[in-house]
Amino acid sequence: xxxxxxxxxxxxxxxxxxxxxxxxxxxxxxHVYWYRQLPxxxxxFMVYLQKENIIDESGMPKERFSAEFPKEGPSILRIxxxxxxxxxxxxxxxxxxxxxxxxxxxxxxxxxxx
Amino acid sequence: AQSVxxxxxHVSVSEGALVLLRCNYSSSxxxxxxxxxxxxxxxxxxxxxxxxAATLVKGINGFEAEFKKSETSFHLTKxxxxxxxxxxxxxxxxxxxxxxxxxxxxTTLTVKP
Numbered sequence: 001x002x003x004x005x006x007x008x009x010x011x012x013x014x015x016x017x018x019x020x021x022x023x024x025x026x027x028x029x030x031h032v033y034w035y036r037q038l039p040x041x042x043x044x045f046m047v048y049l050q051k052e053n054i055i056d057e058s059g060m061p062k063e064r065f066s067a068e069f070p071k072e073g074p075s076i077l078r079i080x081x082x083x084x085x086x087x088x089x090x091x092x093x094x095x096x097x098x099x100x101x102x103x104x105x106x107x108x109x110x111x112x113x114x
Numbered sequence: 115a116q117s118v119x120x121x122x123x124h125v126s127v128s129e130g131a132l133v134l135l136r137c138n139y140s141s142s143x144x145x146x147x148x149x150x151x152x153x154x155x156x157x158x159x160x161x162x163x164x165x166x167a168a169t170l171v172k173g174i175n176g177f178e179a180e181f182k183k184s185e186t187s188f189h190l191t192k193x194x195x196x197x198x199x200x201x202x203x204x205x206x207x208x209x210x211x212x213x214x215x216x217x218x219x220x221t222t223l224t225v226k227p
Contacts, residue, residue: 004157006157033214035217040123040219041219041220042118042120042204042217042219042220043158043206044217045214048212056214091157091158093157095213102160102213103158105157105158107157108157
């Protein structure tokens with residue numbers, strides 16, 4: 001299966017811990033997007049990355065959240081000092097180019113903060 | 115700036131009945147419009163997309179949507195609902211210059227036997 005792979009599927013953290021969410025885009029895709037889905041809400045854009053570059057982080061909270069997409073390896077969404085309000089489903093999507101019309105989504109990581 | 119409004123967070127239809135899920139958008143540039151479906155514990159799957167070609171767009175699983183610029187709408191329809199259509203449906207808008215999309219809050223479709 002050459003789809004977008006996210007891991008872990010479920011992640012449980014206690015308040016104050018760090019959460020690391022991983023996303024491997026589809027083969028041949030160099031553009032990655034992270035979205036957050038809160039209960040009963042739609043997806044909210046967080047950040048758009050290309051290899052080694054953050055293109056648009058207008059949806060990222062100013063503190064505790066960071067994202068990277070290194071030259072080698074998966075994209076990482078990192079949340080430091082998690083709080084209960086960070087509990088959500090985090091989805092990664094990829095596309096082959098910038099001007100692409102369609103996103104391919106992973107199955108998401110469900111983050112639960114105790 | 116772009117935004118999407120999905121009218122009705124929950125829609126319930128009988129099996130075999132018409133499905134109509136409403137979506138209105140706002141965009142300062144010619145929009146690209148999408149409908150996605152999300153099954154429980156899964157990511158989103160693209161149903162169909164409008165990218166300035168034909169205004170009536172046919173998608174997978176018998177769904178279609180019509181772009182109406184005058185009404186700024188992109189409603190999703192299916193003539194006859196199946197039980198397997200029960201899921202959450204999201205309308206999204208993009209400028210097309212990047213893959214960044216703005217999503218509506220979703221409509222949960224329930225299909226009754």
